[in-house]
Amino acid sequence: MTVYSEILQDFAEEKRLRRLPEELAPGLIDLSSNDYMSLGEHCKELIPEFMERFPDACFSSSASRLLSSKQKYHKKLESLLESLYGKPALLFNSGYHANVGCISALTLPSTLFICDRLIHASIIDGLRMADSKFTRFPHNDINRLEAILKKEYDNFNRIIIVAEAIYSMDGDEAPLRDLVELKRRYPGIMLYLDEAHAFGVRGDKGLGLAEEKSLIEEIDIIVGTLGKAAASAGAFIISSEELKLFFINTARPFIFSTALPPVNAAWSIMMIERLNSMKHERKHLSAISSYFAKHIEEISGRNTGSTSQIIPFLTGDSARSLDIAAKLKEAGFIALPIRRPTVPPGGERIRFSLCSDMKPEDFDDLFQILSAL
Ligand SMILES: Cc1ncc(COP(=O)(O)O)c(C=O)c1O
Structure with a gap:
């Protein structure tokens, strides 16, 4: 066994071996993206205007x-x-x-x-x-x-x-x-x-x-x-x-x-x-983020500390983060488990990041699953 595979094996035993995620399948709700203003989501529609303005x-x-x-x-x-x-x-x-x-x-x-x-x-x-x-x-x-x-x-x-x-x-x-x-x-x-x-x-x-x-x-x-x-x-x-x-x-x-x-x-x-010019979208993102955080706080019984579109759900454990992320995925939500070394030991979490084209009702099933867990 090489030293590299020994290190990888240690990562796997500690439930923190990471692999590249798959391409987002259609129909899933992506709560792992930093496309906060949903501009990336609409790139294709903007290409004709882009070609006209910047042809060279x-x-x-x-x-x-x-x-x-x-x-x-x-x-x-x-x-x-x-x-x-x-x-x-x-x-x-x-x-x-x-x-x-x-x-x-x-x-x-x-x-x-x-x-x-x-x-x-x-x-x-x-x-x-x-x-x-x-x-x-x-x-x-x-x-x-x-x-x-x-x-x-x-x-x-x-x-x-x-x-x-x-x-x-x-x-x-x-x-x-x-x-x-x-x-x-x-x-x-x-x-x-x-x-x-x-x-x-x-x-x-x-x-x-x-x-x-x-x-x-x-x-x-x-x-x-x-x-x-x-x-x-x-x-x-x-x-x-x-x-x-x-x-x-x-x-x-x-x-x-x-x-x-x-x-x-x-x-x-x-x-x-x-x-x-996306003032309205910023206001909407702020409103759905507060709504989301409030529900996460009710479910977890603790303050998220978030004042933004990024809302952590602390699990304190890599295996538990992986398990919750897998269950959410089965229900159509992509939310990545965050583990060491991105966060310190004990800070393991699911990091939810919201985008401006989401609606409160998009989260109904997610709240139900988290409550049940
Ligand atoms: C706070 C902070 N600064 C800098 C960066 C790096 O930016 P980039 O992804 O453009 O390299 C990130 C990326 O996630 C970040 O979260």
Whole structure:
């Protein structure tokens, strides 16, 4: 037996061996997708308009952004984002690239990152790649964060607080106003906010939680991803002119990877324009999410903590998560069991994510099955 199969066997014994899911069969309700605004669901209908508006958008950039001569749609997409946020924007190939690239580039001598305990793996990988100095505070615990700040403020030249707008596995949100308030009390500290699960879903124009709370100006670096509510692929950061140029020159995933295909940048333009006007759909998504969370709370007897379209159903055990997911699938619902290492031991769960074209009655059978279990 090779060492690889021994490791795989251990995963299997611990009920955390993962395999790629199947293509969604027709008629199933998909509660595992990040297509929160249901734009991906309607892609096909939008293709004629896309072909008419962007007939010359080709399928490869053929080089990285620093070398490619196919920049037109990347620059148009950045201009669109700049006009919406009122600050400079820079595209990355994915949220993973953006976080790994920016966090590692920001790792200069005498820099401390203070991160929420639940930040995404891509941020952790950026910290590890650059061997950054970092510490973590308990999830959303502003008092503990401030205690660390008090202790470390004079010991470093730069302190960067890292948080997510909506946490990907818990569906709760960062205490954004409190974080910004800390910036006022500790001048010079920076805020890095990953809006992956809030872009398209929150805010009047769908720009995210920072827009909803009117705090875009106060956040030094915002990361938005385009593969979730925007039904496309790629990511962007919103920051200052100085930081944009800094990342162009220092973020290794930006420098050393072929740029997104122009066709993809053009598609993102069309999707973001649509997202801007989807106020009604955002309101609906928020209403069905509260409805869903309320039922999950009644069934499980505990607060989900969610304030968004992501609603966890904690099982605390991999085998139980697998069993519940299998029973839901038999009844026509796709909801993926979340296990280690995505969540810490004991945090195993079913993660439900809702999309804006769902209706309350779609969930009737699901609530019945969960109640029976
Ligand atoms: C919070 C967060 N940030 C970043 C990413 C990575 O984004 P992408 O899928 O575009 O690489 C994810 C992906 O799931 C995420 O949940």
